[in-house]
Amino acid sequence: MILKQIPDLETEWEILVRKIKLAFGKSTNPDLNSVLFLIGVQELGKGPDNFSKEEKQNLIHIAICKVLSLSGYYTLDGVDKDGWPHWVLQKKLPFFDLLSQEKLLKMHIIEYFKTEIKL
Secondary structure (H helix, E strand, C coil): CCCCCCCCHHHHHHHHHHHHHHHHCCCCCCCHHHHHHHHHHHHHCCCCCCCCHHHHHHHHHHHHHHHHHCCCCEEEEEECCCCCEEEEECCCCCCCCHHHHHHHHHHHHHHHHHHHHCC
């Protein structure tokens, strides 16, 4: 699979990061993992909390599944008794090097914020 090109991906990413930075009143731009964490918290739907290290990792996983679901890689299987969403892999992810993986995630995150958050 060839990555669908977003014209000037890095420019769109920087614009998104600045919007997130302003929305949260932070002094530094969030990195990819920080943005994924925010998406995970949003998708969990319980608001901010003091999450354990394991929960933070799970939130990032939720975010990755959610954004990649926009291209049909995952579907939501349901939520457990504690309200945590669980996802099922629908089609195998292509093998990408680290830089291409990052681009794939950024493209999907940009799409997520355009369609789901309207930011």
